[in-house]
Each structure stands twice: as structure tokens, then as C-alpha cells.
Amino acid sequence: MRVAVVGVGYSGFNANTPDLSWKEIMYEAAVRAYEDAGVNPRKDVDSFVTCAEDFWEGFAIFDEFVPDQLGGVLKPTFTVTADFLHGLANAYMIIKSGLAEIAVVEAHSKASDIVTFGEVIKFAFDPVWLRPIGKAHPYYFAALEKSYYMSRRGYSDELFAEVVVKNKRHGRLNKDAPYSANVSVEDVLSSEATFYPLRKLEIAERSDGAIVFVLANEQVAKELRDDPIWINGIGWWSETSNYDTMSFEAAYAKKAAEMAYKMAGITKPAKEIQLAEVDDRFAYKEVQHIEALGLAKKGEVEELMKSGYFDRKGEIPVNVSGGNLSVGNLLEATGGQKALEVVLQLRGEAGRRQVDAEVGVAMSWRYIPTATGAVAVFSR
Numbered sequence: 001m002r003v004a005v006v007g008v009g010y011s012g013f014n015a016n017t018p019d020l021s022w023k024e025i026m027y028e029a030a031v032r033a034y035e036d037a038g039v040n041p042r043k044d045v046d047s048f049v050t051c052a053e054d055f056w057e058g059f060a061i062f063d064e065f066v067p068d069q070l071g072g073v074l075k076p077t078f079t080v081t082a083d084f085l086h087g088l089a090n091a092y093m094i095i096k097s098g099l100a101e102i103a104v105v106e107a108h109s110k111a112s113d114i115v116t117f118g119e120v121i122k123f124a125f126d127p128v129w130l131r132p133i134g135k136a137h138p139y140y141f142a143a144l145e146k147s148y149y150m151s152r153r154g155y156s157d158e159l160f161a162e163v164v165v166k167n168k169r170h171g172r173l174n175k176d177a178p179y180s181a182n183v184s185v186e187d188v189l190s191s192e193a194t195f196y197p198l199r200k201l202e203i204a205e206r207s208d209g210a211i212v213f214v215l216a217n218e219q220v221a222k223e224l225r226d227d228p229i230w231i232n233g234i235g236w237w238s239e240t241s242n243y244d245t246m247s248f249e250a251a252y253a254k255k256a257a258e259m260a261y262k263m264a265g266i267t268k269p270a271k272e273i274q275l276a277e278v279d280d281r282f283a284y285k286e287v288q289h290i291e292a293l294g295l296a297k298k299g300e301v302e303e304l305m306k307s308g309y310f311d312r313k314g315e316i317p318v319n320v321s322g323g324n325l326s327v328g329n330l331l332e333a334t335g336g337q338k339a340l341e342v343v344l345q346l347r348g349e350a351g352r353r354q355v356d357a358e359v360g361v362a363m364s365w366r367y368i369p370t371a372t373g374a375v376a377v378f379s380r
Contacts, residue, residue, distance in 0.1 A: 003095045004221035004228035005213055005343050005378070006102075007037025012209025013327050013337065015178045016112035022057075025210040026108050027069040033212035034071070038224055039102060041071030045214070046100030048072040051080050051087040051107035051332045055120050058113075070106060070212070082236075083107070083364045084211060084336030085374035089234045091215050102216045107333035111206035124369050126242055138368050139203065141243050143195035146284040148248045150197070157197065159302040160283040161188035164201050164325055166305070167280060170312055171322020173353040179205050180326040202283035207328025211336030213343075229343045232359075232377045233266070235259025239371030250285070252373035253278075253292035253363060260361075261294075264377040269294040274357035275345055276316060277338035279365040279373070280323040289363055290318060293375065317355050320345065335364030335374060342378050 009032030011025040020028075034041055048070050052062035059065075063079040066072065080087045084107035091103040114120060121138040125131040133140070149155070162185060171180025183201065191201040221228040237255035240246050257269070266272050276295060280286035287301050295316055296304055304310065310318040321327060321341040330337055342360035344350045359379045366372040 001096065002218040003092050003215055003231050004218065005231065006216045006221050006224045006228050007033045007039065007214030008212070008340055008343055009033030009036055010209060010211045010340055013176045013178065013207045013330065014209065015205065015207060015328065017208040018112070022108055022110040023069050025110070025208065026106060029210040029212040030070050030106065033104070033214050037214040039214060041104065045072065045075065045102050045104050047091070047094050047103045048075060048077040049080055049087045049091045049103065049105040050077070051082060051084050051105070053081055053332055055123055056114065056331050066106070070104060072104070082372070083332050083334060083366055083374060085234070085339065085362065085364045085376050086236055088213065088231070088335070088339065088376060089236055089374065092231055092234055095215055095217050101220050102214065104212060104214055106210065106212045107336045108210035109331040109333045110208050111329065111331055112208050117206070121368055124241070130243060130369070137195065139195045139198060142282050142368055143198040145248050146198050146282065149284055149288060152249070153299050155287065155302050157189060158185055159287060159305055160202055161185040162305045163280065163283040163286045164188045166311060167319050167323040167325040170320050170353065171326025174322045174326065177322040177326035178207065179328055180322050198282065204281040204324035204329040207330050209330050209333055209337070211333050211340055213336070213339070227347055227380070229346050230379050232379050233260035233262070233264030234374070234376045235263065236374040237372070241370055243369055246371040250288040250292040250373070252371045253289050253365065253375065256373045256375040257293045257363070260375040260377050266377065270296065270316065273316065273359050273361050275320070275342060275355060275360035276318045276363070277321060277323070277341045277360070278318060278363040279334060279338070280319055280325055281329050281334070281365070281367065283325065285365065286319065286323065289365070293361060293363060312353060312355060320350070320353050320355055335362060338362035338364055339376060339378070346378055346380050
């Protein structure tokens with residue numbers, strides 16, 4: 001029995017939403033998803049999954065605050081403390097197990113409400129050995145990772161500047177990309193090295209937004225719409241959570257992709273995948289994730305990037321939405337934005353940024369200081 005995406009909805013994505021609460025942006029996304037799927041949440045949906053991290057929210061047991069906005073009162077509702085793609089995996093398994101015919105997964109970001117962003121991140125670090133090191137800001141650790149990765153692969157700073165230029169250019173075709181811009185490699189390289197060698201333009205700014213997906217089993221999906229998007233494979237993996245022992249080479253993405261590819265029957269991802277949306281909340285992360293997903297061999301990304309291989313009209317378009325560098329850092333909703341773009345592209349509903357693709361992959365990372373990621377493979 002296959003599982004499909006039969007409805008999608010989103011609200012945002014904006015640098016800030018002072019006029020809306022997180023409940024309101026979640027409600028907007030949910031209404032749009034239900035209209036898209038043609039379902040009544042109170043009658044048709046069997047289970048609800050929301051993705052939330054208590055440290056971002058400022059309170060605990062988040063699922064207690066969810067049913068009203070999602071139409072899930074008196075229905076099974078639970079929280080996955082992880083990114084949207086992890087929530088998608090849970091909803092997928094609920095349907096595959098036969099416990100539900102239709103399930104909903106939601107994730108959101110109200111990052112503009114977080115006043116002490118860096119201080120919140122520090123709570124995820126080991127309190128004895130690692131937390132005291134990042135006294136200035138946890139991005140210091142991302143800078144260390146970038147430095148290590150550059151040395152390991154022999155990549156130049158120009159490569160990561162090319163990532164910024166590509167994604168911000170892609171974002172200009174996306175009305176929901178508040179940080180899109182027309183920048184040059186020179187602009188990126190001359191921007192402030194906020195955490196050397198990590199430059200300001202290489203870091204995704206924060207955004208508010210919400211994404212809701214409606215999933216259904218194969219029989220119901222075919223009844224609801226003529227163009228369901230199938231979830232062919234999904235995987236997730238966690239490396240150590242300590243920066244002093246993790247690989248710095250996105251092993252989490254590699255392992256998650258291997259799991260998803262095995263399920264989807266993909267053996268040569270660079271040949272079988274026509275579209276990828278990967279986490280690029282730091283420009284160097286896109287390069288790591290391209291390699292980890294098997295879309296390019298180790299060490300060859302720089303040459304391919306400069307040749308336009310990963311551009312919207314290239315061989316394997318990567319982050320056609322503009323990525324996080326254009327759309328913003330959506331916290332636990334980041335994977336939702338990636339999956340949303342892939343679904344819209346496969347449906348042919350991506351507007352000016354539309355590409356020709358039959359199979360697409362979405363990938364997310366749980367952000368500093370984790371080495372946790374998830375991958376989902378979608379097809380028409």
C-alpha cells in the first residue's frame with residue numbers, strides 16, 4: 001500500500017509576522033491544505049502530527065495547543081520534537097500500519113518572536129564542555145565546521161559564494177522568498193566574516209511560516225485527486241550530538257538518504273533524481289548535502305556549481321525555491337518548505353520557477369548543534 005500527499009497548504013513565508021500569532025499562521029496553512037485535498041478535518045482525518053521544539057516555542061507539551069487550529073479536537077494528536085520531514089515519516093508510518101487512512105502533518109516557525117536566538121541554541125550543547133566555548137554565539141561552531149570541510153575537500157570560498165548567488169537568484173522567481181536578491185560572488189566574499197570564515201551572506205536569516213500536508217493511503221488518494229504525489233521513500237538518521245565527536249561531513253544526510261533510496265528503489269541518485277531541495281541554512285551545508293545525497297562525487301561540486309549543473313535549468317536543479325538563503329530559516333518547518341517545493345514542482349504548480357521533473361528529493365537538517373537529518377523521495 002502506497003502513501004501519497006493529497007493536499008498542501010502554507011502560510012508565510014515572511015521575515016516577521018507581527019500581525020499574526022503562530023496559531024493564526026497554522027490555521028491559514030491548515031485551511032488551505034484541507035481545501036486543496038478536499039477533506040473535512042473533523043470528519044475525514046484520522047490522526048494529526050505536529051512538529052515542535054519546546055525551546056523554540058517557550059512552553060512544553062505543544063500538542064495541547066494544536067487541535068483547535070488543525071480541526072483535530074478529540075482526535076489523536078501528538079508532537080514530534082523534530083523537523084517536518086520527521087513528522088512526515090511518522091504520519092507515513094501511521095498510514096502504512098493501517099491505523100489511519102488520512103493523516104495530517106504540520107510544522108511552523110514563529111522565529112520573529114525569539115529574542116535570544118543564540119542563547120536558546122546553547123541549551124542544546126553539552127553544558128560542561130561545549131556550551132562555555134560558544135560564549136559569543138553558537139555560529140562559531142558552524143564556522144569551525146565550514147573551515148574543516150573546506151580543508152578536507154579542498155574547496156574554495158568562491159564555491160560557497162556561488163551557492164549564495166544561485167539560491168538568491170532562484171528566489172527572485174519565488175514570491176515567498178523575502179531574502180532573495182541579485183548578488184554577485186564579489187558581494188558575498190566582501191560581506192562581513194561574522195564568524196570567520198563564515199560570512200554574513202552565507203547565513204540564512206530567520207522567517208515565520210507554517211506548512212500543512214494531508215497524506216492518504218493509495219485507495220483514498222486516488223479517490224481524492226487525479227494527481228497524488230507519492231512518497232516513495234523516507235529516511236532519517238542521527239549522529240552524535242556533540243560537536244567534538246561528529247564527522248563534520250553530514251553523515252546524517254548520507255545515512256538518511258541511503259534509507260530513503262533503498263525504500264524508493266533508487267540505486268543511482270545522480271541519474272534518477274531530477275530535482276532536489278536541501279537544507280542550506282549555511283551555504284556550505286548545501287554543498288555537504290549535495291555530496292551526502294549522492295548527487296555529486298566528493299570534491300567535484302565546485303566545478304559542477306560553476307558550470308551551472310545545479311541551476312534551475314541545469315542537470316539537477318537544487319533549491320529552485322531559493323532555499324533557506326532566500327526563504328529563510330524556518331526552524332522545524334524547514335523540511336516542510338523543502339517538501340512543499342518538491343510537491344508543487346511535481347504537480348506542475350511552481351509558476352515561473354517550474355522545472356521538468358518526475359522524481360524529487362527533499363532533505364532537512366535539525367540545525368546547530370545536531371547531526372540529525374531526514375530525507376524524503378517523492379514522485380508523480
